[in-house]
Amino acid sequence: MENNQENVQEVLNRILNLILKLSLRTNIYQTEISFLQILTEKSPTVGSKGPLKPSLCLIVQGKTHMQVGENIIEYKPGNFLATSVNMPVTGQVLEASAAAPYVAVRIELPPGEVAAVATEADLKFRPNSKQYHGIFVGKTTIEILEGFEKLLKLSQNPKAAKYLAPSVKREIIYWLLTGEEATDFYFSMLWHQEASQISRVVDWVTQNFNSTINIKELARLGNMSVSSLHYKFKEVTGKTPLQYQKQLRLQEARRLLLDGANVTETALQMGYQSATQFSREYKRLFGLSPVQYLRSRNDAHSSQT
Numbered sequence: 001m002e003n004n005q006e007n008v009q010e011v012l013n014r015i016l017n018l019i020l021k022l023s024l025r026t027n028i029y030q031t032e033i034s035f036l037q038i039l040t041e042k043s044p045t046v047g048s049k050g051p052l053k054p055s056l057c058l059i060v061q062g063k064t065h066m067q068v069g070e071n072i073i074e075y076k077p078g079n080f081l082a083t084s085v086n087m088p089v090t091g092q093v094l095e096a097s098a099a100a101p102y103v104a105v106r107i108e109l110p111p112g113e114v115a116a117v118a119t120e121a122d123l124k125f126r127p128n129s130k131q132y133h134g135i136f137v138g139k140t141t142i143e144i145l146e147g148f149e150k151l152l153k154l155s156q157n158p159k160a161a162k163y164l165a166p167s168v169k170r171e172i173i174y175w176l177l178t179g180e181e182a183t184d185f186y187f188s189m190l191w192h193q194e195a196s197q198i199s200r201v202v203d204w205v206t207q208n209f210n211s212t213i214n215i216k217e218l219a220r221l222g223n224m225s226v227s228s229l230h231y232k233f234k235e236v237t238g239k240t241p242l243q244y245q246k247q248l249r250l251q252e253a254r255r256l257l258l259d260g261a262n263v264t265e266t267a268l269q270m271g272y273q274s275a276t277q278f279s280r281e282y283k284r285l286f287g288l289s290p291v292q293y294l295r296s297r298n299d300a301h302s303s304q305t
Contacts, residue, residue, distance in 0.1 A: 008078055011145040016060050018152045019103055031155040033165045035108040042101045047092040054189075056109045056172070057081045058140060058148055062102030063095040068135055075137050080144070082176075084111045084134040084189040105148055107169060112202070112244060114189045116251065117173040119206050125186045136188035138181045147172035162287035163296065198222055198232040205241055209248035210271055213241055250285050253278070254293070263290045 019038055022029075029038040039057075047067070058080045065074040066081070067090040074094075075081055096102035118125070150168045154161040176185050201222040205213065218241060219229040233241050249270045256266045267278035283289045288296065 007142055008140065008145060011142060011149060012060055012077055015105070015145065015149050015152060016103060018149070019060065019105070031152075032158040033151060033155050033161050035169065036151050036155060036165070037106045039104040039106060040101050041093045041096045042098045043093075043096050045093040045096075047090045052083050052089045052091075052135075054084055054108065054110050055082070055106050056176075057104055057106040058145075060103040060105060061100060062093060062104075064091060064093045064102065064104075066091045073135065073137055078140055080138055080140050082109065082136045082138070082185060082189060084114075105152070107148075107151070107172070109173070109189075110239070111189050112239060112247075113169075114173055114177070114186065115202065115206065116248065117170055118177055118186065120251070121174060121177070123177050123182075123186075125183050127187055128183065130184065130187070134188060136181075136185055138176075138179075138185055141175060141179050143175040144172055144179075147175065163293075166286065198224075198229075201229065201233060201241070202244075205245050206248065209245050209252065210269075212271075213245055215241065246281065247285065250282055253282065253290070254286065257290055257294060263294075266290070 019040075022038070024038060024040055027040055029040070031038060041062070052066075059075055059077050061077055063074070063076040065072055067073075073081070076095075093102045117123075147168055150171075151165060154165050154168065176182065179185075201218050204218070204221060215226055215229065219226045222229055222232075224232065230240060233239075233244070239247065253266050253270050256269065257263070261269070263279065264275045267275045270278065272278040272281075279289045279291070282293075286293065
């Protein structure tokens with residue numbers, strides 16, 4: 001256990017050194033990766049209120065606490081904080097100085113992405129008797145920290161980041177879902193989904209992503225109005241039902257392409273009317289067209305052989 005803790009601190013130190021070498025112009029610095037931000041403070045702060053969006057925040061140096069309702073949550077280096085829904089919080093940095101600034105790294109983390117990785121990796125979770133409230137503080141592992149380290153390095157190479165960063169984010173989610181605290185993390189991230197009617201709708205779309213979606217039928221499945229369906233679905237997944245279905249289709253398409261399927265066959269199998277439409281939407285999500293993606297994979301494989 002001590003050796004593992006030493007290894008965690010070693011990776012934290014590497015992450016800290018990467019960040020301190022950057023020219024950070026603001027306390028909340030948006031990197032070249034759209035979902036990755038760096039947070040810094042050079043002195044303790046007073047409590048400030050604001051909304052906390054679905055995200056995963058890793059403390060690298062310093063200490064902070066947040067008040068959520070009547071509860072105070074404190075976390076420090078080696079901890080991460082995950083939230084699953086927009087919620088009002090009061091945050092305060094407790095330890096920071098010019099010589100040792102408070103440093104944290106945050107990635108956007110819609111619950112739908114957690115659900116998607118769990119589904120695709122065939123990970124099953126059984127709820128226990130705990131009460132979950134959409135916010136969770138856990139301990140990081142070497143794999144999670146190395147994922148953040150990869151993202152920070154990629155942020156210095158925008159071209160590579162556009163292609164590789166989404167897959168690194170999925171790696172981080174996978175390790176969160178397979179660690180010692182996986183069950184608590186999963187149900188904290190999906191507590192709203194598990195506790196509401198929308199869970200049946202999200203499950204149906206996930207399991208039937210190749211089927212035609214009828215919004216009125218989905219609303220009936222969830223026993224809600226169409227407007228309520230759109231609101232609740234987007235609150236849980238960050239996307240509309242059609243957007244969520246499209247993302248699942250494109251992720252499955254990527255898997256098929258890696259398995260050797262050609263672009264036209266994949267487009268038809270995923271329900272697209274033409275390879276052109278498929279290529280356009282694939283590029284919008286992954287940054288490269290299917291042909292460019294396969295070419296880059298082949299080039300990378302050739303350079304390694």
